[in-house]
Amino acid sequence: MSLPLVEIKNLSLKYGNYKALKNINISFFPGKCVVICGPSGSGKSSLLRCVNKLEEFDNGDVIFDGQSLKSAKNISQIRSNIGMVFQHFELYPHLSVLNNITLAPIQVKGLSKKDANFNAMKLLERVGIDDQANKYPAELSGGQQQRAAISRALALEPKLMLFDEPTSALDPEMISEVLKVMRDLADNGMSMLVVTHEMGFAKDVADEVVFMDEGKIIERSSSKSFFENPKSERAKEFINKVLLKI
Amino acid sequence: MNYEFNWSMLLEEPYIDWIKEGLLNTVQLSLMAWFIALTIGILIGSIRMMKSPVLRFIGTFYVEIFRNIPLLVQLFIWFFVFPLLLPDDLMRAWNSLDGVPFLTALIGLSLFTAARVAEQIRSGITSIPKGQFNAAFSTGLNTFQTYRFIVIPYAFRIMIPAISSEFLTIFKNSALTLTIGVAEITAAATYIESDTFRGIEAYSVASLSYMFTTASVVIFMTWLENFLRIPGLIGKK
Ligand SMILES: Nc1ncnc2c1ncn2[C@@H]1O[C@H](COP(=O)(O)OP(=O)(O)OP(=O)(O)O)[C@@H](O)[C@H]1O
Numbered sequence A: 001m002s003l004p005l006v007e008i009k010n011l012s013l014k015y016g017n018y019k020a021l022k023n024i025n026i027s028f029f030p031g032k033c034v035v036i037c038g039p040s041g042s043g044k045s046s047l048l049r050c051v052n053k054l055e056e057f058d059n060g061d062v063i064f065d066g067q068s069l070k071s072a073k074n075i076s077q078i079r080s081n082i083g084m085v086f087q088h089f090e091l092y093p094h095l096s097v098l099n100n101i102t103l104a105p106i107q108v109k110g111l112s113k114k115d116a117n118f119n120a121m122k123l124l125e126r127v128g129i130d131d132q133a134n135k136y137p138a139e140l141s142g143g144q145q146q147r148a149a150i151s152r153a154l155a156l157e158p159k160l161m162l163f164d165e166p167t168s169a170l171d172p173e174m175i176s177e178v179l180k181v182m183r184d185l186a187d188n189g190m191s192m193l194v195v196t197h198e199m200g201f202a203k204d205v206a207d208e209v210v211f212m213d214e215g216k217i218i219e220r221s222s223s224k225s226f227f228e229n230p231k232s233e234r235a236k237e238f239i240n241k242v243l244l245k246i
Numbered sequence B: 001m002n003y004e005f006n007w008s009m010l011l012e013e014p015y016i017d018w019i020k021e022g023l024l025n026t027v028q029l030s031l032m033a034w035f036i037a038l039t040i041g042i043l044i045g046s047i048r049m050m051k052s053p054v055l056r057f058i059g060t061f062y063v064e065i066f067r068n069i070p071l072l073v074q075l076f077i078w079f080f081v082f083p084l085l086l087p088d089d090l091m092r093a094w095n096s097l098d099g100v101p102f103l104t105a106l107i108g109l110s111l112f113t114a115a116r117v118a119e120q121i122r123s124g125i126t127s128i129p130k131g132q133f134n135a136a137f138s139t140g141l142n143t144f145q146t147y148r149f150i151v152i153p154y155a156f157r158i159m160i161p162a163i164s165s166e167f168l169t170i171f172k173n174s175a176l177t178l179t180i181g182v183a184e185i186t187a188a189a190t191y192i193e194s195d196t197f198r199g200i201e202a203y204s205v206a207s208l209s210y211m212f213t214t215a216s217v218v219i220f221m222t223w224l225e226n227f228l229r230i231p232g233l234i235g236k237k
């Protein structure tokens, strides 16, 4: 087996006095698509943000691609190898779609504007919105915005993609266009950590499912066995709730 | 009232020259002070948002000092006290400069306005969603780049109305610099008045000058606001 891409060791996170993550230990391997699910407030977003150190750890460490995030001298350099996609897209409203995508490649990787534009257009083509390149985010539909945001994350050629409920803010008819892009990424071997309530995606695309509750990891299974045969009571309850909506 | 107006005397030598010089000084002083105030204000406003307690303290200290001492007192301090605090040779060099009153006024007006701009910028930055920072950081932009490319341009657009009104204030505040001997337009009016005893005409020119410059600023800032307006957001043309 290959070396883990992400190793989370004894990780704890506090917001003030509130313990959002409690001693998390887990590893993720390259080329895998892992879905993280769990009830609201269970710490899924917090865990994702820790993987690129958008939060200060209370305790423990995250090792990304062999580098400790806790003691990292150049965290920006490490972050540029990890793409992140947000529930509310978080495109920069004052920049065109194209400039949203090329900003980091030009500023962080030192690409020329010409090369960055060329790569960005290829990505936009891949996600099917190359005709929107010169528009501003607020002029796009939600689904188009999220596909633009995915392109922005991909533009740095990351080794890992983090998705935090990428379809939760979308109208139903736009969810599938974003899921299709994600499925395409997974099929092409991208390493992905995906927080989502889309159980269809978890079943069909994910290799594994991690179930969280109250700041802890309750179980980790192959996606098949998670749905057919969940180990914990809480996961069973959760699956019934989201799948059968009872 | 038994007063014979004589508007044409304003066009006579030397008064017309005084008016021209006064206008030029007012506009020059205000524009230069505005440019410096904006630069320092953005810097200080950003510093107050940093994680480092030292930086934050410096920012807060600056704002509290410069915002809470009346501008007139600050001008006097820069003019009368500051040179005395310089080492001897620096003080001599300072005093031998051309236009010490103008330079002093520029420093005083800039630093005072910068504190007010800093507060505007800070509240603009506070209103930017945390997700924008996370998005920028997640692509590997460092703090400086995030502020330069995302936070400041975004905050600046939100703050344009407030910043315009600071811009108007700087013109009006520049009148105070006559107290340290800057020959700006209000000072020109007082010279003309004492030379001719024609106060109405003299101060009318000064008032009209302020109204005219203020109107120009409003037109410019409205244009800028439209120019920077983000397509697709509310109020788009
Ligand atoms: N910035 C913050 N400050 C204080 N508390 C926070 C902050 N962010 C999250 N929390 C708290 O930490 C806990 C975990 O939050 P988190 O957002 O990670 O949960 P989640 O599993 O992503 O939930 P959801 O499904 O609703 O997105 C919650 O109780 C939340 O209220």
Ligand SMILES: [Mg+2]
Residues within 6 Å of the ligand: A044, A045, A046, A164, A165
């Ligand atoms: Mg969340």
